Amino acid sequence: MSSPVIWIVIPAVVGLFLWFLRSKQQLSLILAAGICIILSVLSIVLPIGAAVNLGGLTFTIPSTLPVLGRRFVLTASDQMILTLLYGLGAVWFALAPLAWPHRLFPSFGLGMLASLTAALAVAPILYAALLVETAVLFSIPILSPPGRLVGQGLQRYLIFQTLAVPAILFAGWLLGVAEANPADTAMFQRAGMFLGLGFAFWLGVFPFYNWVPMMMTETHPFPAGYVLSLLPTAVLLLGLDFINSTGFLRESAVLFDIVRIIGILMVVTGGLWAAFQVNLARVFGYAVIFETGFALLAISVNTLDGWMLFAAAFLPRLLALLIFAFALAVLENQGIPLTLLGIRGLARRFPLTALGLLAAILSISGFPLLAGLPVRLEIFEQLAITSRTALIGAGIGTTGFLFCGMHILSELIHSDEKHWTMVENWPLRVILIGGCLFLLAFGLFPETFYHSILFILQAFPHLF
Amino acid sequence: MAEWTNFIPLGLVVVGSLSLLWTNKWRYNIGxxxxxxxxxxxxxxxxxxxGLAAIKLVAGWMAGAVLAASVTASDLPETETPAMSARIFRVVGGVFVLILAFSAAPQAAEWIPAQQTAMISSLVLIGMGLLQLSMTKDPLRVxxxxxxxxxxxxxxxxxxLTSVLVAGLLALVTIGVSLTGAYWLSLTPPEEPS
Structure with missing residues (x-):
C-alpha cells in the first residue's frame, strides 16, 4: 500500500462511506475525527519509503501512485504537511458536535481534505489546479447546507476559485514551454503573470477578496472557518511547491517584490476594514485576509528566516481562527446576532465565549503574551531589514486590527447588569478555556511549539 | 477537414453565447x-x-442535462424576460467582446499553438462567460x-496539451460545477402562490 493510497484514497473512501452514514451525525463526526487522528498519527510514525519491521514482517511503503500516466507522490519530507492537514481536520471534526453538527460536514469535509492532499501530491504540479477545484466543489454543500439560500458571497467564492483553474493550468503549460527554451524570457513573464493571477484568485488576494467577508455573513461561521482555514493553508503550501520546483520563480526578484506589495495591501486593508466593521462574521473574513497578507509578507522576505517564519505562523494562525470560529458558532447557535450591538454586555452572560473571541482576535493582531506575537515580531524585524515601507504598512494594519479587538472588548463588557452568569455548558467551557490556554502557551513558549512545524520546509529543499 | 468548416463551430459559439446574454429562458440557455x-x-x-475529444461533448451535455433536470425538479417559475434596454445593453457588451476576441486572436495565436478559428472561439467564450458572470446574481446564470x-x-x-488525466479531471470539474448549480437551484424556495 503506497503513501498516496493511505493519505488520499482511504480518506476519500471513508468520506464516501460517511455520506451514507449522514443520518447518524454524531457517529459520522466521531468517525471523521477518528480517521483524521489515525492518519495524522500515521504520518508521524510511519516511515515512507523506508523498510518497516512489524512483528517480524518487513515491508516498505512506496511513495508513488501512478494514475493515468501521471503520479501522486507523498515522500517522507511531506509527512509534516500531512500531520498538519489531518491534525487540522481532526480538531475541526472533533469540535463540530458542539459547534455545528451538520450531517454533510464529515463526508464533504473529509472529501476536501483528501482532494487538497491529492493536489499537494500530484506530479506534474499543474494538475493541482483541478484537484483544488474539486476541494472547492466539495466545500459548497458545507457552506450552503440545505435551508440556507445562496448569497452573492458564496457565488463569488465559486467564481473566483473556478477562474483560478484555467490560469494555473495555463501557467503550468507556459512554464513547461519556457523551461524547454530558457532564452525566451517573455514566456517566463507570461507564465508568471498567469500563475500570479491564479494564486490571487485562490487566496482571495487584494483586490479579489471581497467574497471572503461577504461569504462569512451568509453562512454558519464554523464551516466557513473550516474552509477558510484549510483552503488558504493548502494553497499557500502549493504556492511554496511552485516556487520550490521552478528555478525561474526562485530567482525572480520581481516576484517577491510583487508578493510584498500585495501582502502589505492585504494587511493594511484587512486591518483597517476590520477596525470599522460592526459585523463579527465579517471581522473573521478580514482576519483571514490579514493573516494571508502576513503569510505573503513572510514569503516576500525570501531568506531562510522568512521561510521559517512562514512555516511557524501556521500554528498560531490556525489556532486563533479555530477559536474565533468556535466562539462565533457558539453565539450563532444561541441566536445572538453577530454584530457589535448584538454582543453588547455579553461578557456577563457568556464570559468564556467572550474571552475566547477576544483572545483569538488579539492573538491575530499580535497582542503581547498571545500566540501571534512571536512570529509577528520576527516578521517586523525582517521587514525592517528588507523594506521599511512594508514595515510601516504592517504596523498600520496591525494597529487597525488591534483597534478592532479593543472595540469588541468595550462592547463585550458594556453592560448595566450587576451579576455575572455562565450560560456555556461544561464541554464548551473546557474547549474555550483550553483554546485560550493554548494561545497563551504558544505566546509564552513559542520555541516549544514552533520547532516541529518547521519540518514542513523539508518538502521544499530548493527554497534555501 | 477543410479550413472553412471551422467557421461552422465558430458560428455556433457566437450564436450560443449571444443568445445566453439575450434571453433568460432556461430552455434556450441550456440549448x-x-x-x-x-x-x-x-x-x-x-x-x-x-474518443478523448468526445469526453468534452459528453461532459458538457451531461452538465446541461443536470441543470435542465434540476430546474424542472425545483419547479422554479420562468424568469421574467428582461427589459429590451437591458437585452440591448447585454448584446452590445457581447459585441464588444466579439470585437476584442477577433482583434486579440492573432496575437494570442503567436504563443499558443491553436488554429485561428479555435483561438477566436475560445476567446469569445471566455469573454462572454466573464461578461455573463459580471452581470448576474442568479445562481443558474452564474x-x-x-x-x-x-x-x-x-x-x-x-x-x-494532450492528457487523459486532464481530460478526465476537466470533465469532472464541468460536471461538478453543474451539480453545484443543481444543488443551489434545489435550495432556492419556490415562489409563494399568490
Whole structure:
C-alpha cells in the first residue's frame, strides 16, 4: 500500500462511506475525527519509503501512485504537511458536535481534505489546479447546507476559485514551454503573470477578496472557518511547491517584490476594514485576509528566516481562527446576532465565549503574551531589514486590527447588569478555556511549539 | 477537414453565447450551452483523438442535462424576460467582446499553438462567460457563465496539451460545477402562490 493510497484514497473512501452514514451525525463526526487522528498519527510514525519491521514482517511503503500516466507522490519530507492537514481536520471534526453538527460536514469535509492532499501530491504540479477545484466543489454543500439560500458571497467564492483553474493550468503549460527554451524570457513573464493571477484568485488576494467577508455573513461561521482555514493553508503550501520546483520563480526578484506589495495591501486593508466593521462574521473574513497578507509578507522576505517564519505562523494562525470560529458558532447557535450591538454586555452572560473571541482576535493582531506575537515580531524585524515601507504598512494594519479587538472588548463588557452568569455548558467551557490556554502557551513558549512545524520546509529543499 | 468548416463551430459559439446574454429562458440557455459544447468538441477533435475529444461533448451535455433536470425538479417559475434596454445593453457588451476576441486572436495565436478559428472561439467564450458572470446574481446564470468560461479555456488548452488525466479531471470539474448549480437551484424556495 503506497503513501498516496493511505493519505488520499482511504480518506476519500471513508468520506464516501460517511455520506451514507449522514443520518447518524454524531457517529459520522466521531468517525471523521477518528480517521483524521489515525492518519495524522500515521504520518508521524510511519516511515515512507523506508523498510518497516512489524512483528517480524518487513515491508516498505512506496511513495508513488501512478494514475493515468501521471503520479501522486507523498515522500517522507511531506509527512509534516500531512500531520498538519489531518491534525487540522481532526480538531475541526472533533469540535463540530458542539459547534455545528451538520450531517454533510464529515463526508464533504473529509472529501476536501483528501482532494487538497491529492493536489499537494500530484506530479506534474499543474494538475493541482483541478484537484483544488474539486476541494472547492466539495466545500459548497458545507457552506450552503440545505435551508440556507445562496448569497452573492458564496457565488463569488465559486467564481473566483473556478477562474483560478484555467490560469494555473495555463501557467503550468507556459512554464513547461519556457523551461524547454530558457532564452525566451517573455514566456517566463507570461507564465508568471498567469500563475500570479491564479494564486490571487485562490487566496482571495487584494483586490479579489471581497467574497471572503461577504461569504462569512451568509453562512454558519464554523464551516466557513473550516474552509477558510484549510483552503488558504493548502494553497499557500502549493504556492511554496511552485516556487520550490521552478528555478525561474526562485530567482525572480520581481516576484517577491510583487508578493510584498500585495501582502502589505492585504494587511493594511484587512486591518483597517476590520477596525470599522460592526459585523463579527465579517471581522473573521478580514482576519483571514490579514493573516494571508502576513503569510505573503513572510514569503516576500525570501531568506531562510522568512521561510521559517512562514512555516511557524501556521500554528498560531490556525489556532486563533479555530477559536474565533468556535466562539462565533457558539453565539450563532444561541441566536445572538453577530454584530457589535448584538454582543453588547455579553461578557456577563457568556464570559468564556467572550474571552475566547477576544483572545483569538488579539492573538491575530499580535497582542503581547498571545500566540501571534512571536512570529509577528520576527516578521517586523525582517521587514525592517528588507523594506521599511512594508514595515510601516504592517504596523498600520496591525494597529487597525488591534483597534478592532479593543472595540469588541468595550462592547463585550458594556453592560448595566450587576451579576455575572455562565450560560456555556461544561464541554464548551473546557474547549474555550483550553483554546485560550493554548494561545497563551504558544505566546509564552513559542520555541516549544514552533520547532516541529518547521519540518514542513523539508518538502521544499530548493527554497534555501 | 477543410479550413472553412471551422467557421461552422465558430458560428455556433457566437450564436450560443449571444443568445445566453439575450434571453433568460432556461430552455434556450441550456440549448446554448449544448451548442457551445458541440463547438468545443469540433475543435478539440481536430487535435485530440476523437474518443478523448468526445469526453468534452459528453461532459458538457451531461452538465446541461443536470441543470435542465434540476430546474424542472425545483419547479422554479420562468424568469421574467428582461427589459429590451437591458437585452440591448447585454448584446452590445457581447459585441464588444466579439470585437476584442477577433482583434486579440492573432496575437494570442503567436504563443499558443491553436488554429485561428479555435483561438477566436475560445476567446469569445471566455469573454462572454466573464461578461455573463459580471452581470448576474442568479445562481443558474452564474453556473452557465462558469461553464462558458471553462469551455472556452478547454479549446485552447486542448491545443496546448494532450492528457487523459486532464481530460478526465476537466470533465469532472464541468460536471461538478453543474451539480453545484443543481444543488443551489434545489435550495432556492419556490415562489409563494399568490
Amino acid at each position: 446554448s450551452i449544448a451548442l457551445q459544447y458541440l463547438a468545443v468538441f469540433w475543435f478539440v477533435s481536430q487535435v485530440w483523438p476523437i 453556473i452557465l457563465g462558469l461553464l462558458t468560461v471553462l469551455s472556452g479555456f478547454e479549446i485552447i488548452y486542448a491545443a496546448a
